[in-house]
Amino acid sequence: MRMVNPEQLQHLARLLNDRGGVTDDLTAAFTRTRQQGVTDRLAALKPLHHWVDDTAVDLRRRAGYAYLEDGKPMLALATWAGGGTKDAKWRSKESLADWEDRIKPKILTLIPGLAPLGAVGDAKAIVHDGGLAVFHGINMTKILAGNSLREGWLGSLKNNAALSMQNSDSVKVRWLGTILERVNPALRSL
Structure with a gap:
């Protein structure tokens, strides 16, 4: 029995490596120590930088699996692509087909390497x-x-046009009037 909330996993992943998260704080700390020439004091924290990124990716992966278990495959794809649920929320009076049509291009643009594909798909x-x-x-x-x-x-x-053309002095115009008179397209239905 699974006891995980996918939205909480995504929130934790955002806290780790989204703007203003732990990754940004670590980068800022390393930049300040480099400017001050005391990078050796933060040397023990260097592996933490990779751990934060790897953990955020793992949390999003697990949130995607949780969405799949909840029967929400589009949210799982959005989560795996790094997107959040704010774009994937159902709008009031929106059918499932309309929701999927709205969310698919957004998901495609979130997947690294496929970003231009969403616009092309549209x-x-x-x-x-x-x-x-x-x-x-x-x-x-x-x-x-x-x-x-x-x-x-x-x-x-x-x-009327064919009759006028047949009364012309020109042989070619009379000939065209005869051809125009014979035009009788087949009757078609919609």
């Missing part, structure tokens, strides 16, 4: 959705215009 989604909108818009216009050309307002306009 751009890819926008381009994909935009492309679908353009594709369906063009197809709908093609269908509606074709149906109107066959049986609607554009059909009567086409017939």
Whole structure:
């Protein structure tokens, strides 16, 4: 039986190596001793610097496992990537799918080495959705215009234009009028 609160583990990890934490304090102490020329007095604390970083990573890893055991895989990924739960909190009236769509790009940008991938993923989604909108818009216009050309307002306009062209003095224009009169697209449904 597990008796650990993942949020407390994350808080402890933040205290160790986030801004203003133990890592910053150790760095400041080593900088001051170096400036004063007494680094030998803090020599025993040098291993503590690595221990703090390693422990913070381990605490985040354990918090991620705790989130997995609680059935919160997205929080586990956010934790392992070094992010907190503040961005991963559920908003009121937000569905699970909406929450996952909102949190996935944030998680990707938190994983070292994959930071640009989140922005690219968002751009890819926008381009994909935009492309679908353009594709369906063009197809709908093609269908509606074709149906109107066959049986609607554009059909009567086409017939009037073809008749005017066939009464022309130019042979090529009369020929084009004949071709225009024969245009009869298939009737399509949406």
